[in-house]
Amino acid sequence: KAGVTQTPRYLIKTRGQQVTLSCSPISGHRSVSWYQQTPGQGLQFLFEYFSETQRNKGNFPGRFSGRQFSNSRSEMNVSTLELGDSALYLCASSLAPLPGQGFDEKLFFGSGTQLSVL
C-alpha cells in the first residue's frame, strides 16, 4: 500500500505570492491533517479534513486554507506569503473511526513540502 504522498517536495516563492500544496492520503484513509514545522515554533496543527469537511482548525490566520476532495486527497493554500511562512508543511492521514468509536488513532505522515519564502 502506497504511503502518504506530498507534492511538491520543495518550493521557493517570493513574498506576496500564493502557494498550493497537495497531499494524497493512504488508500482508504478518510482523515487528512496538516501541520507546519519550523525551528522556532515546532510542529503546529493547521487543520483537519474528514469527508470533505473541515473538522478541526488550529490558530493560523485566514491566509491558510485547505480543502478535501471526494477521493480524500487534500490541498492547502497559503495566500499573500510572508517570510515567516517558510517551513516544512506536513500532511498526515488516518483511517478515522465511525461516529461513536474512539479516536485512538495514529497518524501516517508524508515526507512534507519544504517551502521557502524569499
Next chain:
Amino acid sequence: SQQGEEDPQALSIQEGENATMNCSYKTSINNLQWYRQNSGRGLVHLILIRSNEREKHSGRLRVTLDTSKKSSSLLITASRAADTASYFCATDIKAAGNKLTFGGGTRVLVKP
C-alpha cells in the same frame, strides 16, 4: 504555548546504551503518542498509550504514562546508530477528530 514539553532537548549516547526522554503536558488527554522524525522528513508513529494505561512496550521501546503528574517517558533500550532521530510526544486532548498537539522534541544522537 505547546501542550507537550520534552526533556532533554538533546541527548548523545553510545551505541548499546539506553536513551530516556520525558514529556510533560498540561491538560487531560485521551491518549499520548510518540513519533520519530529523521532529519527533516515525515514523522513515523512509534507507540500509543491510552490515558488508562500506565506502561506499554513495543520491541526495544518502553513508554510510561503518569496522568497524575501529566508526564510520560520513552525508553529506547540497546540503542543503535539507526535510532539517531528527533523524538516527539503528541497528545490528543479529547477534541473531536484528529488534533494532536506535539512537544518540542528530543534530538537523539547515537554514536557508533
